[in-house]
Amino acid sequence: MKSGTVYLLPLTLLSLPVAATAQGDAAPPQLDPRAMSMSEIRTHNATLARTDRKYIVCRTSEQTGSLARKNRICRTNEEWDKASRLAQDWTNGVSENSRGVPIPQPPGSGQ
Numbered sequence: 001m002k003s004g005t006v007y008l009l010p011l012t013l014l015s016l017p018v019a020a021t022a023q024g025d026a027a028p029p030q031l032d033p034r035a036m037s038m039s040e041i042r043t044h045n046a047t048l049a050r051t052d053r054k055y056i057v058c059r060t061s062e063q064t065g066s067l068a069r070k071n072r073i074c075r076t077n078e079e080w081d082k083a084s085r086l087a088q089d090w091t092n093g094v095s096e097n098s099r100g101v102p103i104p105q106p107p108g109s110g111q
Contacts, residue, residue, distance in 0.1 A: 033074035
C-alpha cells in the first residue's frame with residue numbers, strides 16, 4: 001500500500017493550483033490552461049518558444065483504479081517549474097525531518 005502513496009504524492013502536488021504572478025503595475029491577462037481547449041493552446045503556443053515561461057505544456061497520467069482512463073494536466077512552463085520546486089522542497093523537508101528521528105534498536109542489542 002505504501003508504494004501507491006508514493007506514486008500519488010507527485011500527482012497530488014502537481015494538481016495543486018498555482019497562481020500566476022503579476023509583474024509591474026499593469027497585470028497581464030490571467031492565463032488558465034486548464035480552461036483552454038487544445039486548439040486554443042496550440043494557437044497560444046504558436047508564437048512562443050518551447051522554453052518560454054508562458055508556453056503551455058500538457059502532460060497525461062493514468063488515472064488510479066482505471067485501466068484506460070487518462071488525466072490531462074495543462075500548465076505553463078512557469079507553473080510546472082513552481083510545482084516541481086514545491087514537490088522537491090516537500091521531499092527535502094520529509095527527508096531532513098526523518099534524520100532527526102532516532103532509530104529504535106532491536107531487543108537484546110545491549111543499548
